[in-house]
Amino acid sequence: MAENEDKKIFTRGNEALAMAAIEAGCRYYFGYPITPQGEIPEYLSRELPKVGGRFLQAESEIASINMLLGAGALGARVMTSSSGPGISLMQEGISYMAGSEIPGLIVNVSRCGPGLGGIAPSQGDYFQATRGGGHGDYRTPVLAPGSPQEMYDLAFLAFDLAFKYRTPVMILADAVIGQMKEQVVRREPLPPAPLPEWALTGADGRASRLLKSLFLAEGELEKQTLKQLDKYHEIERREPRWEEFMTEDADFIVIAFGIIARIAKSSIRMARKQGIKAGLLRPITLYPFPVEPIQKLSARVKKILVVELNTGQMVDDVRLSARPGTGIELYFRSPGAGSLPSLEEIAGEMERRFR
Amino acid sequence: MDNFYTDIIFSGSGGQGVMLIGNALSLAALDRGYLVTYMPSYGVEMRGGAANCTVVISTEAIGSPVIGFPEILVAFNRDSFERFKNRVKPGGTVIVNSTLVPDYRVERKEVRVLPVALNALAQEIGDERLMNIMGLGALVELIAVVGTGDIEKVFPKVLGRNFEKYRDLYLKALRVGAEEIKKIK
Incomplete structure (x- = not known):
């Protein structure tokens, strides 16, 4: 003990x-x-x-x-x-x-x-x-x-x-x-x-x-x-490693890594309470990128939202991984003091783009 | 355990001990079985400059450890009070050190302000530097998630040998802070 x-x-x-x-x-x-x-x-x-x-x-x-x-x-x-x-x-x-x-x-x-x-x-x-x-x-x-x-x-x-x-x-x-x-x-x-x-x-x-x-x-x-x-x-x-959170029945997927994925998890819980069936895929290895699970999810979800604390970098890998024709959107915050998005802000983006 | 969530910003100037009490509260809440995150301001801080830390206590997995709009603000000096007072969530509470901010004022009606004359009261019990511990006592009484007894248990970890040396003083400071809040909350 x-x-x-x-x-x-x-x-x-x-x-x-x-x-x-x-x-x-x-x-x-x-x-x-x-x-x-x-x-x-x-x-x-x-x-x-x-x-x-x-x-x-x-x-x-x-x-x-x-x-x-x-x-x-x-x-x-x-x-x-x-x-x-x-x-x-x-x-x-x-x-x-x-x-x-x-x-x-x-x-x-x-x-x-x-x-x-x-x-x-x-x-x-x-x-x-x-x-x-x-x-x-x-x-x-x-x-x-x-x-x-x-x-x-x-x-x-x-x-x-x-x-x-x-x-x-x-x-x-x-x-x-x-x-x-x-x-x-x-x-x-x-x-x-x-x-x-x-x-x-x-x-x-x-x-x-x-x-x-x-x-x-x-x-x-x-x-x-x-x-x-x-x-x-x-x-x-x-060696690809990733975490999936509430993806089983998800209509929409958020893809984010690091601190942003952490915040997005709370946003997803909030969005679910509003009836939006969202889930999260969090790459743990950025190289090798988790291509396969993204490919699979993209075949059945309505839309993917990539959230990044930069002006859009990982979104390129998501585009290369997802099936052609998948709706992929980007919500980014340009990094700097005070620019870390809150869970309400990410949830708001989900509401706007997934509703 | 019932669902619970709160977040607190402890703020003051470097040297007032805001990081220390943030750590003490975190450890005590962890011992009580809560999930806890602690996030310090970092990088450009120094003695006399601004210092703050954010503690989140929850029964559910914590997303962001960085909180823009806290439920509770503990402000030890004028700069930190002015900086954060308008960010407190509606329905939230501010514990303000009224020794250093005698003319504290929050214009918003939906925010409750609890003044405690931390430096003056700490001086009365023997050492002005105990004001942070007294502030922690006040906060603990307000949120009622951990008791002063839980804080006492983690004091050796955060105060080291000083705790054994000045044990009675620390515990008195904690108690007086809690009693002050009991009177006015």
């Missing part, structure tokens, strides 16, 4: 994520401070040394991501975290990690852009996160938590995916999910993972290994890219 009680904590999303990273075996953090993710390095700078790990505040985000690449090449569980402007600076390193197939966790507790933008919650980094972000033909799995509990749970999943597919993985959260406190139920920490067979550990007594993203020989890069493509196809087949 007492033990179970210890597993239930009331904590901030950012802290839940940091806690889970350690419990999932992460021992190395490299990063540079920025709002609104400050509690992640704050927690890890205090807790990592206690478990024999290392916390390093780098001189910049560019340095952080390259340290991540280096430590990741040794087979260690490594992470960094930042927000908008810092994540932009990291794109080169992320591309190199993807090219060299080096796993690692990159957390974006996103804020408004472009440029310095603002520190209010935003979903404006959707394109950057889901389309690769850096140069070249690659994708990164992107996980979108909708609560402090998912900040915790998805940190475990992120490391699983990163090592299973040898890829950098991104958690794309927002300022509200990062800053809010809510009850989180913890699980047992994972036992230490064995070093992967590709890890660079020093070639003493064995053949040397090489991790690289430069492939100059004729046909070499094409082959490597196609191998990676197979991997992305497998990810698209096996």
Whole structure:
């Protein structure tokens, strides 16, 4: 009983994520401070040394991501975290990690852009996160938590995916999910993972290994890219995750992720009381996008409303997923202080468009 | 448990302890079996600047932890009172620190205002800095979701060693705040 009680904590999303990273075996953090993710390095700078790990505040985000690449090449569980402007600076390193197939966790507790933008919650980094972000033909799995509990749970999943597919993985959260406190139920920490067979550990007594993203020989890069493509196809087949809420009998579907999905759930309850049969589909993985369930739902619902805290990004993926001819509408709020829609505002949009 | 929902904005200036009492209320409501979210203002706050936090207590899954129009406002200083008073929902309540806002006024009739001279009363029992705990006592008496006993149980978590050291003072502040509201609510 007492033990179970210890597993239930009331904590901030950012802290839940940091806690889970350690419990999932992460021992190395490299990063540079920025709002609104400050509690992640704050927690890890205090807790990592206690478990024999290392916390390093780098001189910049560019340095952080390259340290991540280096430590990741040794087979260690490594992470960094930042927000908008810092994540932009990291794109080169992320591309190199993807090219060299080096796993690692990159957390974006996103804020408004472009440029310095603002520190209010935003979903404006959707394109950057889901389309690769850096140069070249690659994708990164992107996980979108909708609560402090998912900040915790998805940190475990992120490391699983990163090592299973040898890829950098991104958690794309927002300022509200990062800053809010809510009850989180913890699980047992994972036992230490064995070093992967590709890890660079020093070639003493064995053949040397090489991790690289430069492939100059004729046909070499094409082959490597196609191998990676197979991997992305497998990810698209096996790893989509989503939540459906009240979709069984729904005539209308709202599609939203992160903080917006949370608010939309309350809006749906409100709309249902007014006799509008609405449901929610919440992508948990933004890449791979949950194409199949959207395709299925689009075949039987009257209309889909995409709600986003940006000027319309995920709506493109919904259009690509839904059956041709599906009525797809967008309700967006352009991110900035005070622009987070209330549950009444989303319910009002549902009333207007679904009635 | 009967269906229940309320949301509260605690507001004041940095250093007055609004975050601390928001946390205490959250933990106590959680112990009582409610679903709770706590959302702090973040980023550009500092001592002396504006600080506020929002607590939502519900029996149903909570959507937004960010509340534009709260049912209850607890305002510790003039700036926060002026900033939030017109956002309180019709039928809602404002607990205002009348020591720092003696000329408190809400023009809307559908909003109830409960003045408590928090700094003055805290000074009377020994330390002005207890005004936040007293404000929490007042709020707890108003919403009647958790008792002062529930708050007492979570005090060690939010106050740390200070609670053992000044236990009687903290509990007195809590009690006096509750009694003030009992008199006027």
